[in-house]
Each structure stands twice: as C-alpha cells, then as structure tokens.
Amino acid sequence: GAVVSQHPSRVICKSGTSVKIECRSLDFQATTMFWYRQFPKQSLMLMATSNEGSKATYEQGVEKDKFLINHASLTLSTLTVTSAHPEDSSFYICSARVLMRSNEKLFFGSGTQLSVL
Amino acid sequence: GENVEQHPSTLSVQEGDSAVIKCTYSDSASNYFPWYKQELGKRPQLIIDIRSNVGEKKDQRIAVTLNKTAKHFSLHITETQPEDSAVYFCAALMYSGGGADGLTFGKGTHLIIQP
Numbered sequence: 001g002a003v004v005s006q007h008p009s010r011v012i013c014k015s016g017t018s019v020k021i022e023c024r025s026l027d028f029q030a031t032t033m034f035w036y037r038q039f040p041k042q043s044l045m046l047m048a049t050s051n052e053g054s055k056a057t058y059e060q061g062v063e064k065d066k067f068l069i070n071h072a073s074l075t076l077s078t079l080t081v082t083s084a085h086p087e088d089s090s091f092y093i094c095s096a097r098v099l100m101r102s103n104e105k106l107f108f109g110s111g112t113q114l115s116v117l
Numbered sequence: 118g119e120n121v122e123q124h125p126s127t128l129s130v131q132e133g134d135s136a137v138i139k140c141t142y143s144d145s146a147s148n149y150f151p152w153y154k155q156e157l158g159k160r161p162q163l164i165i166d167i168r169s170n171v172g173e174k175k176d177q178r179i180a181v182t183l184n185k186t187a188k189h190f191s192l193h194i195t196e197t198q199p200e201d202s203a204v205y206f207c208a209a210l211m212y213s214g215g216g217a218d219g220l221t222f223g224k225g226t227h228l229i230i231q232p
Binding site (some may be wrong): 034036043046091093095104106110 | 149151160162
C-alpha cells in the first residue's frame with residue numbers, strides 16, 4: 001500500500017504549549033488528507049479534512065482555532081494543537097486518499113500519541 | 118450525516134473457527150465500505166474493502182458481504198489464527214467524484230482468538 005508518514009510518534013508536553021504534528025505522503029501526491037483523533041479503546045473520530053491550497057473543513061464540535069491545519073503542499077499536511085490541555089491527550093492520526101488501480105483507497109499514518117501534563 | 122453501528126464490541130472465538138463482524142450504516146448514498154485492523158498503539162491497516170456495485174468480495178481467509186437494501190455489511194474471517202487478534206473497524210463513506218470525504222467509523226470489535 002501507499003506510505004503515509006507521520007511525525008512525531010509520541011509527544012509529552014506541558015499544559016499551555018503548542019504541538020505540531022506532520023503527515024507526509026511519501027510516494028504519491030495527496031490533495032486531500034484527513035485528521036482523526038482516537039481516545040483509548042474508542043473508535044477514530046474525524047476531526048477535519050485538509051485540502052491542499054485551501055482552508056481545512058472541520059467537523060462539528062472541533063475548534064478550528066485550537067486545531068490548526070495547514071496543507072501547504074501536495075505531500076504535507078500539519079496539525080497544530082495550540083495551547084494544549086490534558087483533555088487534548090489522545091492518539092492523533094492522519095490519512096490520505098490514494099488512487100490505486102482506478103479505485104480510491106485511504107491509508108493511515110502511524111499516529112501520534114499526545115500526552116499533555 | 119452518516120452513522121455506522123458495529124457489533125459485537127468483543128468477539129472471542131477458538132483458533133480455527135470463523136469470526137463474523139457486522140455493521141449497519143444510515144446514509145443510503147454511501148458507496149464505499151472498508152474494513153481496518155488495528156493492533157494496540159498502531160495505525161489502522163486496510164484489510165479489505167467493498168464498493169456498492171459489488172455484493173461480495175473475498176481475499177484468502179477474509180471476505181466482506183454487502184446488502185445495500187438492508188444497509189448492512191459484514192466481515193468474515195475463516196480459519197482464524199492467533200495473529201488475527203486485534204480491533205477491527207468498519208467504515209463507510211460516499212465518494213462524490215473527487216470531493217473531500219472522511220470515513221465514518223464503527224466503534225470497533227475486539228477480536229480475541231483463543232488457542
């Protein structure tokens with residue numbers, strides 16, 4: 001499958017700091033990437049859709065000023081958690097749409113475990 | 118928006134037996150239904166998917182069936198092995214000619230293969 005690289009894999013930070021997570025498509029161009037959040041033993045919840053060259057589309061209930069998304073190139077999307085608080089601690093994971101053999105599929109990055117102290 | 122229900126939340130089967138996980142969806146316009154396997158702390162891995170123009174798809178020990186009328190789809194794993202133990206998520210979305218769509222996931226099924 002297609003390779004989606006996500007960094008860092010784990011972050012521990014103090015409350016009030018900002019954390020940037022990068023999601024890269026390594027062997028393809030991704031005009032659209034998606035950011036999900038997963039709490040322990042729960043399902044993945046879509047946070048926002050990241051579109052190259054335009055503003056991200058946020059799901060209901062997700063604060064766009066707190067979760068800043070930038071998709072400046074066809075291979076990179078970033079999610080910045082601003083002024084992080086303990087309740088933001090979660091597993092954040094990106095995914096990208098890939099066209100494979102005339103079918104579109106979605107592949108996931110390796111995820112980032114964020115722990116806010 | 119789309120709503121995906123997944124059952125059961127936990128499934129324990131003997132090694133070698135079959136496992137079936139079922140999902141229902143609410144949006145009749147959904148046309149793509151992937152299944153993901155996630156091991157603890159790792160990324161979800163796409164294991165099989167099906168589109169609305171197909172009723173069944175099989176890949177070795179894994180098969181997926183889709184009933185569009187009833188709006189439900191199922192994952193079937195035969196001859197289960199210990200390495201099949203993981204959390205499985207179903208998902209649904211509607212592709213709209215290149216428009217941006219995010220998957221709606223079920224809540225997951227923790228599959229336990231008993232030796």
